[in-house]
Amino acid sequence: xxxxxxxxxxxxxxxxxxxxxxxxxxxxxxxxxxxxxxxxxxxxxxxxxxxxxxxxxxxxxxxxxxxxxxxxxxxxxxxxxxxxxxxxxxxxxxxxxxxxxxxxxxxxxxxxxxxxxxxxxxxxxxxxxxxxxxxxxxxxxxxxxxxxxxxxxxxxxxxxxxxxxxxxxxxxxxxxxxxxxxxxxxxxxxxxxxxxxxxxxxxxxxxxxxxxxxxxxxxxxxxxxxxxxxxxxxxxxxxxxxxxxxxxxxxxxxxxxxxxxxxxxxxxxxxxxxxxxxx
DNA sequence: ACACGCTCCTGAACGC
DNA sequence: TGCGTTCAGGAGCGTG
Numbered sequence: 001x002x003x004x005x006x007x008x009x010x011x012x013x014x015x016x017x018x019x020x021x022x023x024x025x026x027x028x029x030x031x032x033x034x035x036x037x038x039x040x041x042x043x044x045x046x047x048x049x050x051x052x053x054x055x056x057x058x059x060x061x062x063x064x065x066x067x068x069x070x071x072x073x074x075x076x077x078x079x080x081x082x083x084x085x086x087x088x089x090x091x092x093x094x095x096x097x098x099x100x101x102x103x104x105x106x107x108x109x110x111x112x113x114x115x116x117x118x119x120x121x122x123x124x125x126x127x128x129x130x131x132x133x134x135x136x137x138x139x140x141x142x143x144x145x146x147x148x149x150x151x152x153x154x155x156x157x158x159x160x161x162x163x164x165x166x167x168x169x170x171x172x173x174x175x176x177x178x179x180x181x182x183x184x185x186x187x188x189x190x191x192x193x194x195x196x197x198x199x200x201x202x203x204x205x206x207x208x209x210x211x212x213x214x215x216x217x218x219x220x221x222x223x224x225x226x227x228x229x230x231x232x233x234x235x236x237x238x239x240x241x242x243x244x245x246x247x248x249x250x251x252x253x254x255x256x257x258x259x260x261x262x263x264x265x266x267x268x269x270x271x272x273x274x275x276x277x278x279x
Numbered sequence: 280a281c282a283c284g285c286t287c288c289t290g291a292a293c294g295c
Numbered sequence: 296t297g298c299g300t301t302c303a304g305g306a307g308c309g310t311g
Contacts, residue, residue, distance in 0.1 A: 001304065034287070034306090058305080076304050077289080096289085115288045117305060132307090160282065169306075177304065267283070269304065 002074040004058060004141070004174030005217035010080050011055040017082055017107035018062065019053045027100040029093065033113060034075060038122045044068060045101075045122075056128075057137045057173035067125045071133070075117025083108040138172045141210050146172060148207040155203065158195035162206075164267045165195040175210070178245045179217070181272045183210045185244040190278040191264070191271045244272040252277060 002010070026045040028037060038044070049065040062070035074080075083090040084107040093100070094112065099120060101109040111120065123131050138154070139145040154171040155162070165171055166180040175183070184191050186209040189202055198206070243253050248263040252274040259276040 003305095073305080075288095075306090113288095114290065115304085117288065119306095158281085164282085167305090268285090270302095 001076055001176060001178060002058065002078065003176035003179050004055075005179070005214055005220075007058045007060060007074060007174070008055055008218050009221055010074065011053060011060050013082065014060070014080060014109060015053045017084055017103060017105060018050050018101070018109060020050070021103045021105035021107075022047060022049045024102045024104045027093075027102065029098050033098065033116045033118045033120060034073075035119060035121065037120060041120075041122065045070070056134060057140070057169060058176075059134065061128065063125060068122050069125050069128055071119065071121050071123055071131075072111070073119040073133075075113060075115065075119065077115040078111065078113040078118035081110045081112065083110065137169050141172050141174055141214055146207075148204045151207045151210075152200065152203045155195040155198060160195055161192050161266055162189060162195045162198060163191035163271050166210075167267070167269070172210070174214075177269050177271075178242065179210075179213055181245045182213045182243060185273060185278060186213060188278055190275075191266065191273050244274065247272060 023045050024047075026042050028042055031037065045064075048068070050062045050070070051065055052063040054061050054063070058073060060070075060072040060074075062072070064070060072078075086106065090100075090108050090110075093110070096114040096116075097110050097112050098116075099111040101111075103109065111118070119133070128134060139150060151172065155165060158165045163180055163184060166175050166183070167177065169175075181191070183206065187202065187206040189198065189206060244261050247261040250261050252259045252261060254274065254277050257274065257276050259274050261272055262275050264271050264273075
């Protein structure tokens with residue numbers, strides 16, 4: 001499930017074959033993903049150079065040379081594979097290979113998304129800040145605009161559990177179920193605590209652990225949990241080891257703790273935590 | 280304004 | 296073996 005570290009890893013993987021290159025043409029194999037593809041998508045992409053490829057929250061943004069921006073969200077199960085070896089033929093498209101970006105640099109970038117929660121669309125560069133999909137997104141957790149007092153202000157009047165609050169993209173960008181669980185565990189904060197009840201010291205700790213867990217995961221090349229793959233097309237592999245996520249019933253990894261990881265459901269989503277280490 | 284639940288979708292895992 | 300059920304979840308949207 002791609003969250004910020006995975007999207008960052010994918011963006012970094014795509015940059016060498018997409019940034020600075022012209023899109024020769026796009027192959028689009030179905031009319032929609034989560035939303036319909038934009039009108040004239042094929043024609044609007046053909047011949048456009050991708051000046052810059054960046055990430056905002058869980059979105060990949062490709063700035064084109066004519067003022068359009070290609071916006072890609074991987075949703076739940078979206079993946080990108082790069083076919084860049086002239087000696088190896090590009091595989092026949094599979095059932096869920098919905099889009100190919102055929103680059104003049106020689107790479108074919110293939111978007112695959114079984115569950116089709118992903119999004120591919122085009123917006124104008126001057127509406128990146130105001131577009132409805134991006135306008136209300138909070139600060140980048142690894143950027144200068146995010147700090148302990150910004151987090152404290154965002155949590156101050158929230159009556160929802162801290163777990164739920166951190167999933168809200170308006171509070172801070174890019175966190176999903178996995179890294180919220182991990183950050184709370186690393187902070188020693190119980191997921192059912194109300195956001196507004198956290199003490200200043202706890203918020204400081206949480207702020208630091210959010211950054212650290214994301215940096216760790218990015219450094220590990222992004223996790224490739226279950227159905228997520230690296231952009232190089234290799235089968236997914238685990239480099240970042242989760243401490244609580246998906247570990248229900250397994251022993252807590254903290255030194256001297258003999259508890260087992262528990263799972264509860266909050267706002268319809270699984271929360272994994274250590275009932276002893278997280279208060 | 281805020282919080283919550285529903286919804287989209289498919290494949291994997293599970294139960295009988 | 297095979298069928299049916301449940302679960303996973305990002306985020307827009309509707310509702311209270």
